[in-house]
Amino acid sequence: MVQKPIRLADRVLQVPPSPTLAVNAKAKALKAAGEDILNFSVGEPDFDTPEHIREAGKKAIDEGQTRYTAVPGIPELREAVAMRCKADHGWDYSPEQIQICCGGKHGLYNIFQALLNHGDEVLIPAPYWVSYPPMVQLADGVPVEVPLDEAANFDLNPTTLVAKASEKTRAIFLNSPSNPAGSVFSHEALKAVAAMALERGWLVVSDDIYETITYMDGKLPHILDVEPRLKEQTVVLNGVSKAFAMTGWRIGWCAGPAHLIKAMNKVQSQSTSNCSTPAQYAALAALIGPQDFPSEMKKAFLPRRDFFVRDLESIEGVSCVNPSGAFYVFPNFSAYYGKSFKGKVLNNSVDMADYFLEEAKVASVPGAAFGADAFVRFSFATSMAVIEEGMARIKKALAALEG
Ligand code: PMP
Numbered sequence: 001m002v003q004k005p006i007r008l009a010d011r012v013l014q015v016p017p018s019p020t021l022a023v024n025a026k027a028k029a030l031k032a033a034g035e036d037i038l039n040f041s042v043g044e045p046d047f048d049t050p051e052h053i054r055e056a057g058k059k060a061i062d063e064g065q066t067r068y069t070a071v072p073g074i075p076e077l078r079e080a081v082a083m084r085c086k087a088d089h090g091w092d093y094s095p096e097q098i099q100i101c102c103g104g105k106h107g108l109y110n111i112f113q114a115l116l117n118h119g120d121e122v123l124i125p126a127p128y129w130v131s132y133p134p135m136v137q138l139a140d141g142v143p144v145e146v147p148l149d150e151a152a153n154f155d156l157n158p159t160t161l162v163a164k165a166s167e168k169t170r171a172i173f174l175n176s177p178s179n180p181a182g183s184v185f186s187h188e189a190l191k192a193v194a195a196m197a198l199e200r201g202w203l204v205v206s207d208d209i210y211e212t213i214t215y216m217d218g219k220l221p222h223i224l225d226v227e228p229r230l231k232e233q234t235v236v237l238n239g240v241s242k243a244f245a246m247t248g249w250r251i252g253w254c255a256g257p258a259h260l261i262k263a264m265n266k267v268q269s270q271s272t273s274n275c276s277t278p279a280q281y282a283a284l285a286a287l288i289g290p291q292d293f294p295s296e297m298k299k300a301f302l303p304r305r306d307f308f309v310r311d312l313e314s315i316e317g318v319s320c321v322n323p324s325g326a327f328y329v330f331p332n333f334s335a336y337y338g339k340s341f342k343g344k345v346l347n348n349s350v351d352m353a354d355y356f357l358e359e360a361k362v363a364s365v366p367g368a369a370f371g372a373d374a375f376v377r378f379s380f381a382t383s384m385a386v387i388e389e390g391m392a393r394i395k396k397a398l399a400a401l402e403g
């Protein structure tokens with residue numbers, strides 16, 4: 001008898017594995033096999049976690065902080081998150097309005113598990129971070145893309161928003177600065193979102209994971225500053241991964257209405273219990289200690305961004321919005337679609353990124369993964385030398401295309 005493979009859930013079959021993590025794994029494997037790969041794929045700071053934070057993690061282990069904690073996190077860390085919300089933004093949150101989760105990604109998972117019923121719709125401005133639609137689908141919801149225009153610097157157009165909203169809309173994602181384009185939403189766009197969210201009772205999910213990495217003059221516009229009355233309808237998502245180069249520690253948090261956080265705690269209690277205990281103490285040191293680390297990283301990121309954007313823009317047919325934050329460039333290569341190399345036609349961003357990997361040994365993430373097929377994403381959280389060499393290879397690869 002031939003045994004049939006165990007049947008899998010439809011819910012899982014409808015989503016892909018994270019493409020950013022998949023490309024990163026492929027690039028690392030090729031590198032380990034001796035290939036000269038330049039890796040621009042995954043988005044994580046190329047810095048070590050600051051020493052005082054590492055020490056706090058080690059101290060926690062040595063002092064026996066190795067047991068379960070309260071489901072929503074240790075009280076000191078929740079208080080520290082509340083303190084940062086107040087000190088950095090003037091927002092008042094009590095510890096019951098805060099959940100510590102296993103990275104921002106896990107916070108999103110908890111939000112949608114707690115929020116959605118079958119068929120509920122969630123508005124997702126596109127280009128979006130790769131995990132937003134699958135998070136919604138895994139909670140039985142329906143992701144609805146709201147296209148953003150490159151010519152408008154990927155700002156949100158209120159008319160498009162109205163066209164995509166429906167009776168079934170329950171929530172909207174905001175990510176500013178954004179992954180993958182590093183774009184920020186204008187005050188006017190946020191005002192339009194706020195008016196609709198208030199009128200229709202949507203939850204606003206404000207993913208602020210890149211808020212400390214901005215290159216703009218003046219204050220980053222935020223939905224809660226634009227419309228403070230939205231506080232009971234907003235969940236703010238953040239974490240230490242990007243701001244403190246702590247991607248592997250897996251600590252994030254959500255701040256929002258107490259009843260939503262309570263429901264999310266229920267989900268967490270039945271899934272992960274709590275986040276790693278020593279990592280919570282390390283995150284505590286990050287939040288109550290010196291806050292200048294993101295600025296230090298920015299000093300390194302800024303010249304890389306400037307070089308990358310200038311060099312991309314100098315290529316015939318390529319455009320690239322200057323990112324106002326985060327550490328990604330998102331150039332438009334669609335003028336090269338339809339061209340070929342050794343008889344193989346490059347039709348889309350997946351073909352383009354494959355071509356860069358195979359012929360230029362440059363790892364990038366196709367824009368299709370972010371809901372924007374004209375583009376390819378490169379992380380500039382890597383050295384200037386790698387960026388210079390990578391750009392030389394990209395230009396050579398583009399010049400070799402025919403048609
Ligand atoms: N939101 C965005 C837009 C991101 O790019 C990331 C990066 N992975 C996250 C959330 C979550 O990060 P983490 O789970 O490492 O906190």
Ligand code: GLU
Nearest residue numbers: 018020021041042043179
């Ligand atoms: N957010 C990063 C990226 O987009 C990390 C990888 C992931 O979790 O997607 O590359």
